[in-house]
Amino acid sequence: MKLLVSPINKEEAIIASRGGADIVDVKNPKEGSLGANFPWIIREVKEAIEGRQPISATIGDFDYKPGTASLAALGAAVAGADYIKVGLYDIQTEDQAFEFLTKVTRAVKDYDSTKKVVASGYSDYKRINSISPLLLPSIAAEAGVDVVMVDTAIKDGKSTFEFMDEKELKKFTDLAHEHGLENAIAGSLKFEDLPILERIGPDIIGVRGMVCGGDRRTAIRQELVEKLVAEVQA
Numbered sequence: 001m002k003l004l005v006s007p008i009n010k011e012e013a014i015i016a017s018r019g020g021a022d023i024v025d026v027k028n029p030k031e032g033s034l035g036a037n038f039p040w041i042i043r044e045v046k047e048a049i050e051g052r053q054p055i056s057a058t059i060g061d062f063d064y065k066p067g068t069a070s071l072a073a074l075g076a077a078v079a080g081a082d083y084i085k086v087g088l089y090d091i092q093t094e095d096q097a098f099e100f101l102t103k104v105t106r107a108v109k110d111y112d113s114t115k116k117v118v119a120s121g122y123s124d125y126k127r128i129n130s131i132s133p134l135l136l137p138s139i140a141a142e143a144g145v146d147v148v149m150v151d152t153a154i155k156d157g158k159s160t161f162e163f164m165d166e167k168e169l170k171k172f173t174d175l176a177h178e179h180g181l182e183n184a185i186a187g188s189l190k191f192e193d194l195p196i197l198e199r200i201g202p203d204i205i206g207v208r209g210m211v212c213g214g215d216r217r218t219a220i221r222q223e224l225v226e227k228l229v230a231e232v233q234a
């Protein structure tokens with residue numbers, strides 16, 4: 001499993017990088033679960049990391065606005081993100097999801113076909129009346145997306161495992177792989193979730209709170225990133 005760590009600025013990105021994260025994921029929690037950070041922050045992180053890890057950037061928790069999302073996706077790609085991560089928040093139908101992801105993917109790939117698009121659904125989709133993540137792999141594959149993900153929409157400390165059990169997350173993982181996609185699982189994951197995550201076998205796990213010592217509003221700690229890397233590799 002690769003480890004995606006979500007810093008909010010250059011200083012935290014350097015800590016995540018030194019700690020051994022596989023992907024450095026720039027976000028802005030003030031604007032939501034997948035809140036977008038500023039282009040200059042993405043650029044600063046890219047420069048600070050100097051190619052040691054790929055950079056990911058979240059572009060927001062979106063409602064059905066393919067044009068807005070496409071422009072944001074291009075902005076993140078131009079700023080230097082290697083992975084462009086978009087949240088399907090207030091998107092309720094498969095048709096909406098397909099249209100949305102097709103346009104976002106085109107915006108990114110027309111600019112640079114080597115960049116990867118990550119489509120994120122939400123494990124707590126019922127709380128926000130959004131589309132089930134289990135519907136995403138087939139839609140995302142058809143739209144040309146590279147990675148499907150689940151995260152929690154509402155960051156109130158409740159974990160993805162409180163909304164989707166091992167069986168459902170395994171199904172999500174298997175569906176992604178059957179459609180030729182990578183998959184990622186995130187959402188208030190904890191060190192004690194690692195054995196179950198190993199059984200599920202996602203390609204990537206995404207964390208912030210876990211490597212901040214439990215409170216995602218505090219800063220990322222290098223020793224916790226190192227501990228996570230060691231436990232994932234064990």
Ligand SMILES: O=C[C@H](O)COP(=O)(O)O
Nearest residue numbers: 006187188206207208209
């Ligand atoms: O992409 C991963 C998220 O930033 C996870 O954040 P969290 O572990 O605090 O829920």
